[in-house]
Amino acid sequence: MSLNDIFPETVPTGYYLVFAALLFCIGLFGLVSRRNAIGMLLSIELMMNAVNVNLAAFSRSGLEVGQIQGQLLVVFTVTVAVAEAAVGLAIIVAMFKLRKTVNADELNLLRG
Amino acid sequence: METLVFFGLAVPILVLAVVVVTTPHILRAVVSLFLALVGVAGLFFLMRAPILGVMQLMIYAGGVVVLFAFAVMLVRRVTGEFVRQQTGLAGPALVVGLLFFVVLMGIGSGYLAGLEDEAAAAGSVHPVSRDLAERLVLTDVPEEIDPVEDFSPVMIRDYVIPFEIASILLLVAMIGAVLVGHPLEQKHPGGEIEPEEPAEEGEGA
Numbered sequence: 001m002s003l004n005d006i007f008p009e010t011v012p013t014g015y016y017l018v019f020a021a022l023l024f025c026i027g028l029f030g031l032v033s034r035r036n037a038i039g040m041l042l043s044i045e046l047m048m049n050a051v052n053v054n055l056a057a058f059s060r061s062g063l064e065v066g067q068i069q070g071q072l073l074v075v076f077t078v079t080v081a082v083a084e085a086a087v088g089l090a091i092i093v094a095m096f097k098l099r100k101t102v103n104a105d106e107l108n109l110l111r112g
Numbered sequence: 113m114e115t116l117v118f119f120g121l122a123v124p125i126l127v128l129a130v131v132v133v134t135t136p137h138i139l140r141a142v143v144s145l146f147l148a149l150v151g152v153a154g155l156f157f158l159m160r161a162p163i164l165g166v167m168q169l170m171i172y173a174g175g176v177v178v179l180f181a182f183a184v185m186l187v188r189r190v191t192g193e194f195v196r197q198q199t200g201l202a203g204p205a206l207v208v209g210l211l212f213f214v215v216l217m218g219i220g221s222g223y224l225a226g227l228e229d230e231a232a233a234a235g236s237v238h239p240v241s242r243d244l245a246e247r248l249v250l251t252d253v254p255e256e257i258d259p260v261e262d263f264s265p266v267m268i269r270d271y272v273i274p275f276e277i278a279s280i281l282l283l284v285a286m287i288g289a290v291l292v293g294h295p296l297e298q299k300h301p302g303g304e305i306e307p308e309e310p311a312e313e314g315e316g317a
Contacts, residue, residue, distance in 0.1 A: 030133025
């Protein structure tokens with residue numbers, strides 16, 4: 001028994017796109033308004049997920065049925081996102097050890 | 113029916129996302145992000161992409177969020193509580209977010225209208241784009257494919273080079289994270305460290 005038997009009709013792809021746009025903009029708001037570096041990384045994760053939803057939705061409504069490349073692209077973006085989160089959190093922890101703060105507006109080493 | 117399930121997932125995800133970006137308690141934001149990611153996994157299942165749903169649950173909900181929780185605790189243990197989470201830029205940030213949403217919607221609807229005009233003007237010149245436009249707005253039953261069975265041949269046969277490059281990227285990220293997060297020597301107890309030393313330490317990774 002597949003999902004098509006349970007749900008005889010599907011959600012239009014446009015719904016997914018609007019949802020992903022909303023999620024991305026919420027993440028963008030958080031990225032700009034957060035002061036804490038960890039909070040900024042959380043917002044970036046939200047934006048990454050919005051992009052993944054977009055890719056999967058376009059993969060579902062692809063030009064040729066049965067193509068799986070869009071989902072494969074999500075696999076690679078997830079890989080990059082995870083690497084980014086790991087390195088980013090390591091940088092935050094190291095930054096905290098050195099500067100005793102993780103607030104982005106107090107990090108002014110490059111101000112000169 | 114499926115639309116109901118979609119909204120039942122999408123609305124809580126958006127509410128949780130707002131909590132993530134606005135709550136003053138950073139650990140509460142992490143928990144909200146966890147729940148939102150689980151909801152996105154449900155959306156992946158709804159999109160007939162079960163592999164992505166399982167991946168989302170395992171990697172994001174199982175790995176990344178735990179990493180975030182550890183980082184919060186590592187940082188928090190010393191600073192005590194976090195105060196004043198927001199910059200003074202909440203208003204401009206709201207404007208930026210709303211503006212970006214409007215731009216995205218404008219581009220999307222404009223593109224769709226262009227496709228429809230094109231398809232209407234020249235009947236069979238662009239069957240591909242007309243097909244895309246139809247799929248964007250219509251609700252049709254997708255043909256029966258098996259995303260799980262179709263996945264591995266494409267990934268291992270056709271895209272094996274990117275697959276291996278991704279593994280190298282993960283290895284590099286792992287080594288880099290260890291190097292950057294390595295406990296630095298405590299030569300400067302308490303005081304401020306000169307800016308040059310941490311810069312060199314960071315570039316070693």
